[in-house]
Amino acid sequence: xxxxxxxxxxxxxxxxxxxxxxxxxxxxxxxxxxxxxxxxxxxxxxxxxxxxxxxxxxxxxxxxxxxxxxxxxxxxxxxxxxxxxxxxxxxxxxxxxxxxxxxxxxxxxxxxxxxxxxxxxxxxxxxxxxxxxxxxxxxxxxxxxxxxxxxxxxxxxxxxxxxxxxxxxxxxxxxxxxxxxxxxxxxxxxxxxxxxxxxxxxxxxxxxxxxxxxxxxxxxxxxxxxxxxxxxxxxxxxxxxxxxxxxxx
Numbered sequence: 001x002x003x004x005x006x007x008x009x010x011x012x013x014x015x016x017x018x019x020x021x022x023x024x025x026x027x028x029x030x031x032x033x034x035x036x037x038x039x040x041x042x043x044x045x046x047x048x049x050x051x052x053x054x055x056x057x058x059x060x061x062x063x064x065x066x067x068x069x070x071x072x073x074x075x076x077x078x079x080x081x082x083x084x085x086x087x088x089x090x091x092x093x094x095x096x097x098x099x100x101x102x103x104x105x106x107x108x109x110x111x112x113x114x115x116x117x118x119x120x121x122x123x124x125x126x127x128x129x130x131x132x133x134x135x136x137x138x139x140x141x142x143x144x145x146x147x148x149x150x151x152x153x154x155x156x157x158x159x160x161x162x163x164x165x166x167x168x169x170x171x172x173x174x175x176x177x178x179x180x181x182x183x184x185x186x187x188x189x190x191x192x193x194x195x196x197x198x199x200x201x202x203x204x205x206x207x208x209x210x211x212x213x214x215x216x217x218x219x220x221x222x223x224x225x226x227x228x229x230x231x232x233x234x235x236x237x238x239x240x241x242x243x244x245x246x247x248x249x
Contacts, residue, residue: 065129066129066130066133066134067100067117067118067129067132067133067136070100070102070117070133070136071098071100071117073085073087073102074087074147074148074150074217075087075147075148075217075226075244076140076145076146076147076148077145077146077148077219077222077224078143078144078145078146079144079146079222080222081107081219081221081222081223081224081248082106082107083104083105083106083112083143084104084105084106084107084224084226084246085102085103085104085105085139085140085143085145086102086103086105086226086244086246087100087101087102087244088100088101088102088103088114088243088244089101089242090120090241091230091239091240091241091242092120092241093238093239093241094235094238097120097121098118099118099119099120100116100117100118101114101115101116101117101119102114102115102117102136102139102140104139104143105246106246107224107246107248108246108248109245109246109247113139115132115135115136115139116132117132117133117136118132146219148217148218148219148225148226149163149164149217149218149219149220150163150215150216150217151163151164151166151168151215151216151217151218157169158212159171159212159213161213161215161216163218164218164220165179165180165220166178166179166218166220168213168216168218168225168227170189170211170212170213172189173188173189173194174186174187174188174189175187175189175213175227177225177247177249179220184223184249185247185249189211193211193229193243193245194211195208195209195210195211195231195232195240196208196209196240197209200236200237203236203237205236205237207233207236207237208237209231209232209233209237209239209240210231210232211229211230211231212229212230212231212232213227213228213229213230214228214229214230214242215227215228216228223248223249224246224247224248224249225246225247225248226244226245226246226247227244227245227247228242228243228244229242229243229244229245230242
């Protein structure tokens with residue numbers, strides 16, 4: 001649209017600049033012959049250029065879904081590390097329908113506040129989406145949040161992530177944090193985070209959904225991390241939804 005605006009501005013400027021001259025005495029004689037043809041061709045080309053630059057649908061663009069940017073958020077924490085904002089998403093088994101809830105948690109992983117942006121199996125109208133986006137943005141703006149650093153999964157070591165001077169390893173029932181090569185945390189994986197097993201009578205088999213570390217975000221200066229725990233499954237033994245947790249040391 002910048003090109004359109006520029007072209008239109010030039011067009012309007014020519015008309016305005018010409019207006020005083022047209023009011024002073026007789027107009028200059030019209031160009032004739034080849035000179036007149038060139039002038040008319042030039043004017044036609046300019047008009048076509050302006051028409052081509054203006055879109056067929058000149059209506060203002062749609063503002064879009066105000067909740068959409070919220071789906072791209074990553075974990076954030078206050079500068080003092082006392083509060084953490086996490087994104088909670090239900091994996092929804094094989095369907096994987098979009099959903100999102102933002103939760104404000106303390107260093108003990110306790111939820112202090114939450115905003116449901118989109119629940120499973122709902123299609124809120126525009127007014128509801130705008131209201132929820134406003135509530136989510138208000139929660140984000142209510143504290144001085146800074147993004148946590150996302151660690152990268154090791155291609156050669158399973159369940160190991162590293163970056164920002166840290167290495168995190170998830171090993172069966174334990175996980176460890178290392179900072180600058182020094183172990184700063186070694187703890188058991190809480191039982192409620194662990195994957196489980198159950199017998200499926202319909203399939204006549206025992207299903208196992210082992211847990212694994214899907215992602216890690218850290219703030220070494222304030223000694224906290226957000227871990228994304230997920231579970232493995234298959235077409236018969238669907239995996240339960242994953243969960244995110246605040247971990248401190």
